Amino acid sequence: MIRYLDLQRLHASQARWLEAATAALQSGRYLLGDETRLFEQEYAAYIGTKHCIGCGNGLDALTLILRAYIQLGRLHEGDEVIVPAHTFIATPLSVTENRLKPLFVDADPTTMQIDDRLIEQAITPRTRAILLVHLYGTCAYSEHIADLCHRHHLLLIEDNAQAHGCRYESPTSNVKRTGSLGDAAGHSFYPGKNLGAMGDAGCITTDDDELAATVRSLGNYGSSRKYVCDYVGRNSRIDEVQAAVLRRLLPLLDDGNRRRKQIAHYYHTHIDHPLITLPRTDRDSVWHIFPVLCTERDRLQQYLFEKGVETLVHYPIPPHRQRCYAAFATLSLPVSESIAATELSLPCNPAMNDDDVRYVADVVNQFKV
Ligand SMILES: Cc1ncc(COP(=O)(O)O)c(C=O)c1O
Numbered sequence: 001m002i003r004y005l006d007l008q009r010l011h012a013s014q015a016r017w018l019e020a021a022t023a024a025l026q027s028g029r030y031l032l033g034d035e036t037r038l039f040e041q042e043y044a045a046y047i048g049t050k051h052c053i054g055c056g057n058g059l060d061a062l063t064l065i066l067r068a069y070i071q072l073g074r075l076h077e078g079d080e081v082i083v084p085a086h087t088f089i090a091t092p093l094s095v096t097e098n099r100l101k102p103l104f105v106d107a108d109p110t111t112m113q114i115d116d117r118l119i120e121q122a123i124t125p126r127t128r129a130i131l132l133v134h135l136y137g138t139c140a141y142s143e144h145i146a147d148l149c150h151r152h153h154l155l156l157i158e159d160n161a162q163a164h165g166c167r168y169e170s171p172t173s174n175v176k177r178t179g180s181l182g183d184a185a186g187h188s189f190y191p192g193k194n195l196g197a198m199g200d201a202g203c204i205t206t207d208d209d210e211l212a213a214t215v216r217s218l219g220n221y222g223s224s225r226k227y228v229c230d231y232v233g234r235n236s237r238i239d240e241v242q243a244a245v246l247r248r249l250l251p252l253l254d255d256g257n258r259r260r261k262q263i264a265h266y267y268h269t270h271i272d273h274p275l276i277t278l279p280r281t282d283r284d285s286v287w288h289i290f291p292v293l294c295t296e297r298d299r300l301q302q303y304l305f306e307k308g309v310e311t312l313v314h315y316p317i318p319p320h321r322q323r324c325y326a327a328f329a330t331l332s333l334p335v336s337e338s339i340a341a342t343e344l345s346l347p348c349n350p351a352m353n354d355d356d357v358r359y360v361a362d363v364v365n366q367f368k369v
Pocket residue numbers: 057058059060087088090091133135159161162187188189190200201202
């Protein structure tokens with residue numbers, strides 16, 4: 001069976017992991033120690049921001065950013081935040097957790113990212129921010145979005161959970177990485193991510209000194225000096241073992257992303273099936289997920305499973321159709337609903353060898369309805 005993501009195979013060489021665990025153990029300091037400090041410096045340098053603040057996971061990263069903007073008086077309860085309708089549930093959860101209101105904007109059927117053309121008409125006098133998701137590892141940013149934020153005085157927050165290492169080439173400036181394009185970004189290091197830890201972990205990147213200090217304090221009980229609390233905070237910190245692991249995996253990230261791009265290129269040049277639509281390639285992508293669309297999605301998934309290829313669906317129920325979000329159930333977001341019904345994610349990751357990749361493409365091409 002070709003697993004969707006075989007983490008055991010990916011991390012078969014355990015030396016780095018053992019070295020990381022040993023370094024953390026021997027330091028005698030298991031939280032807020034040198035491994036965390038160094039990881040934060042190294043990841044900020046990699047993304048291209050002034051600050052990186054470690055936290056418990058990707059959902060916390062986004063929640064803490066929004067919470068910090070509330071503390072700083074730049075967002076207020078009830079303000080609206082634009083979010084893509086087609087995304088993982090954590091994106092809108094960070095908004096509603098802060099008693100802000102998500103404005104779901106439908107996806108573009110060709111990019112599967114938020115539809116730029118629909119954003120402006122969604123903006124109301126209470127809209128204060130866009131939470132932009134680089135879904136599937138593909139850059140969702142555009143000059144148009146930057147211009148909208150500028151004209152409507154909106155904060156731009158990136159959900160970079162799936163896109164570590166992805167780039168945006170602006171017509172006017174240098175190439176930048178996603179996570180450095182807006183006011184702040186949340187990152188997840190969930191084990192299956194392109195940069196994944198040995199458990200939960202996340203971080204926030206930003207150039208804003210005040211935001212960085214507030215986020216750091218909020219994730220540490222609202223305290224920046226021991227036993228002195230400025231905010232009603234929470235406990236959300238990265239631990240030393242995860243920071244040590246991530247420091248040792250960060251230098252391998254670009255190679256892993258290159259391998260994902262190679263596999264995606266192979267799929268693009270070898271998969272040819274009248275019922276299957278391949279994802280577009282005109283924006284940079286680190287292919288965290290390789291999403292194809294097929295009206296016979298469930299049959300294709302079953303067929304591939306019988307042929308020994310594990311696939312996943314990202315995501316079968318859009319957030320506005322989740323039971324927890326009954327208040328949004330009457331929204332009509334047809335493109336997101338259609339993607340939820342037809343998307344299938346093929347395995348695409350550095351744990352695969354060339355035979356695996358060839359086999360996946362071949363069996364997809366042989367799919368008969
Ligand atoms: C787009 C997106 N946002 C947020 C998250 C939340 O990250 P975490 O699982 O680390 O809480 C994830 C990942 O799981 C994600 O894919």
